[in-house]
Amino acid sequence: MSPIKLVVIAILLYLGYRLFISNWRGKKDKGADDSATEIKDDGGVEDVLVEDPVCHKLVPKKQAIRLKLVETSEIVYFCSEECCNIFVNQEGEKG
Numbered sequence: 001m002s003p004i005k006l007v008v009i010a011i012l013l014y015l016g017y018r019l020f021i022s023n024w025r026g027k028k029d030k031g032a033d034d035s036a037t038e039i040k041d042d043g044g045v046e047d048v049l050v051e052d053p054v055c056h057k058l059v060p061k062k063q064a065i066r067l068k069l070v071e072t073s074e075i076v077y078f079c080s081e082e083c084c085n086i087f088v089n090q091e092g093e094k095g
Helices: 003-030 081-094
Strands: 049-051 058-060 065-068 075-078
Touching (some): 065 081, 075 081
Antiparallel strands (some): 049 058
C-alpha cells in the first residue's frame, strides 16, 4: 500500500471518529439542557407564552413566576416578583 493511501485512510478514519464523537456528545448533552422552549418529537413547541396580568408582557410559562389563587384555585403567571407583589397588593385592597 502506498503512503498516500495510508494518509487518506487515516484522514477518513479521523473524520469519522470526530463525527461520531460530536454526534454522541450532542445526544448526551441534549437531555441535560433545560431551555425555555423544548421541541417535541412531532415538531410542535412544548412551552407556551403566558400573559402577565399586571404589565401584560408575554413570558414563557417555564420562566414565569406562579401564584395560585386561594378562592378559585386558578394559577396566575407573572414576569417578575415585582408584578406579583403589585397584583397581591391590588387583590388585598379589593378584598
